Amino acid sequence: MTLRIDLNADLGESYGTYRLGDDAAMLDMVSSANVACGFHAGDALTLKRTCAAAAERGVVIGAHVGYNHLAGFGRWAIDMPSPELTADVIYQLGALDGLARVAGTRVRYLKPHGALYNTAAVDERQAQAVVDAVLAYNPDLVLMGLAGSVLLATAQAAGLRIVREAFADRAYTADGNLVSRRHPSAVLHDPSDVASRMVRLVTEGVIQAIDGNDLRLTADSICIHGDSPGAVDLARAVRTALIEAGIAIGPFVDGTPAAGTQPGWS
Secondary structure, eight states: OOOEEEEEEEEOOOBTTBOOSOHHHHHTTOSEEEEEOSSSSOOHHHHHHHHHHHHHHTOEEEEEEOOSOTTTTTOSOOOOOHHHHHHHHHHHHHHHHHHHHHTTOOEEEEEEOHHHHHHHTTOHHHHHHHHHHHHHHOTTSEEEEETTOHHHHHHHHTTOEEEEEEETTBOBOTTSOBOOTTSTTSBOOOHHHHHHHHHHHHHHSEEEOTTSOEEEOOOSEEEEETTSTTHHHHHHHHHHHHHHTTOEEOOTTSSSOOTTOOSOOO
């Protein structure tokens, strides 16, 4: 059976006069787009245009929800009460879904951003708050999160469909978490090395941790950050290497599961 994997990128993060990343070029590389929802980045017009550009290319849209903190780009952890966090996630979902529908498409999944992603990966209370938002807004949405995380376990227990995510351009600790961005080696930049890592991840289920040891990891989707320097070249290298290795690229919600995922997605 042909191996298959989804490629995703964080997009729609420009704000006003501030330009971040090359969304148009990245949309030509990926099969799913995690579109900002205005809380950590992205203004309404940027989000509307990003949704339209994704729809034109047949790229699936996900809501990239985060803490309401533009100054910190959503990368500062906030110990929010659960009801407020759930309401904030619903608010972001509704806003992006409205813009996506105007563009002729819709939001198909949710992925937390930045500090919310990392916190919900290990914190049961915040994970449950995010899951509660999805259940309240649309339980048919898929929830994307870090492979092996508390968030995905909480989502599965609630009956939600999940997508296990790996990161092409981030280093991993030996226990499967992402290396803190404060570490000088947290972000990977060499396209050839990153591409080779991702081929091995998909074909062998293994990725090298920052300590040099192999880490077993099963992923349904690979993320390449759209705001990283050289993101387009990195995405192109990963996509090319996967295809040359006989691995199909496609979204996880088109009826055909990505590599290693459960059947029955729609």
